[in-house]
Amino acid sequence: MTTDTSSPSRYSGRQRLILLVLLGASFLFAADYSILNVALPEVGAGVGLGLKTMPWIVSAYTLPAAGFMLMFGRLADLFGRRKVFLAGMVLLTAASLLGGFASNPGMLLTARALQGTSTAMAVPAGLSLITTTFAEGPRRDRALGLNGAILSGGFTAGALLGGALVSLLSWRAAFFINVPGAVAILVVTPLLLAESKVPERVKLDLAGAVTVTVGLLAVVYAIIERNIVSAVVGALLLAAFWLIEVRSPAPLAPVRFLKRPTVKWGNYAGIVIFSMETGMIYLMTLYLQNVLHFSPVVTGLVFGVPGLAAVAAGPVAGRIMGRFGSREVLTVALTLQALMVLPLVFLGSSRLALAILIPALFLGFFVHVTCIVAYTVVGTSGLPNEEQGLATGLTSMTHQVALTIGAPVMVSIAATQSNQLTGTHLALGVNVAVTLASVLLIWFGLRPRGRQHGTAAVVPGSQGAAEELSPSLD
Known part of the structure; x- marks a missing residue:
């Protein structure tokens, strides 16, 4: 590397x-x-x-x-x-x-x-x-x-x-x-x-490949169909996968790899980034059509125009990462993602709400893509080339699973209230709280770790991090 x-x-x-x-x-x-x-x-x-x-x-x-x-x-x-x-x-x-x-x-x-x-x-x-x-x-x-x-x-x-x-x-x-x-x-x-x-x-590692694949399929099916039996089967298979990897002489995903702070906390960040944003978008889609009574075409435009900010965010995020460090960019961007959802908690039933919603989406999509770039950098940094496929497979899997989780979780929270607008406010409030709590966990989880015997600490994802971090992460 x-x-x-x-x-x-x-x-x-x-x-x-x-x-x-x-x-x-x-x-x-x-x-x-x-x-x-x-x-x-x-x-x-x-x-x-x-x-x-x-x-x-x-x-x-x-x-x-x-x-x-x-x-x-x-x-x-x-x-x-x-x-x-x-x-x-x-x-x-x-x-x-x-x-x-x-x-x-x-x-x-x-x-x-x-x-x-x-x-x-x-x-x-x-x-x-x-x-x-x-x-x-x-x-x-x-x-x-x-x-x-x-x-x-x-x-x-x-x-x-x-x-x-x-x-x-x-x-x-x-x-x-x-x-x-x-x-x-x-x-x-x-x-x-x-x-x-x-x-x-x-x-x-055939046993590891089978258990993790079938386990993930069962978990994703459980999320889609809200099936308790499938969820239990998936959890048991993923637990079996962990035990297999501990004992396997040639594991599919070495335990030392899965325990690395950059891998662990980078992918946790990915779960939060995608599930919370996907849940928010789904709730706002329902809000625009069921509360404000906009057509699907107008709803698409409400999301499409701010979506242009997301395209611009990628190159900017790549440049600021090298200047400020991926840990700092990830946690600041994720904090901003939560803060862009916060105004939506107070939206009412008037169409004047668009004056708040569109700017919040515009800025929110920008920082959301910044989050995506930062978590990908964190989740793949400090690793040798021979493990990059494993690292990118894990970050890509995190992306897909989180997309599946977001809408059902937010809708379930909103459904606890008899009024759709009240339920939307509650679910968005939970969204903000979970995201901000996760920022603290990620910040401390990715705290710099230096070599033993008092050498300088290095931030994960920054230049030289891989060489400095490897003794303490393995």
Whole structure:
């Protein structure tokens, strides 16, 4: 593992092309996640899915995307990052064609499940290709900042493009549009990226891979369906996974890795960042349509315009990380994310509330993306290249699981009140309290740890942190 001390503003021509390809893949997967949300009624009607089963168009994607992330991230380390990345792009192409030609619910849901699996393969592999192409330091921070901006841009573009495609063509175009981009990436990637080095003797921890994957699938299913039995099964399997990793001679996720403060607290931050923001957005969507009685189109614009701030935040976050340190940026940005939710606790039933809501969303989306970049930097810093696939698999899994948790938790809290507006206020208040309490935990969890015998402490994620921190983190 090396640290980049050269100019943060200079990439070589080849590095620029590599970054363009990997960011293009990030954009494609972000857009793929959101593009179908707008078209759900048309898609369901097109293949004969009823209202009760329609949510499975989303769930069929979410389950494998979250459940397989960690395993495929580690497989990228063990068998080659480029190989797993390309396999994910091939699967995305095939799944998109299957979805575009789907004529019944079985074909459609199979296509969505395969799209989720392709995400679990390509996203952590692509992210680890970024973190191994750009050494830890300013260049990597800037690359991850650009990746954060692209993810936000892709998500926003997918939502907007989905509506346009459905209106002008049909819901099938929301699947077919993935194919040209995926094929282009498949052609260009082998010309730019060499295969990563893999261990001479590859040993796959099969027991660990099975227990963590099935355990995560059970937990995510429990969240989606609010199924207690599935939650218990998932918890038991994840506990079994921990015991297996403690005893395995070649663990899928070494316990020393999982215990590192940067890994542990970085991913905890990711859970808070995504679940609280997703929950807030869902509550505000209901508020705009059920309380203020705006149409879905206007609701989309209310979120879409402030979404432009999110795109601008990525490059800014990457630059300030090197100047102030990822611990400081993460905790300050997460504090600001909470403070941007606080005014929403006091929104009333008048449409004048937009004067508060839109500026709060604008600033909130900006700091939210800053949080995303910072937690990704923290969760992947101080680690050798041979563990970057595992690290990015874990951060990507955190992202997917947290997206699944946010809305159900906030809605459950709001549902304790008989009045929707009162319930929304209560849930948003809990959102703010949980986020601010988590800031304190993360700040102390990531406190600088120096070498033993009195050497200077170094902040996790800053230049030189990996070398200074490794004795105390292992």
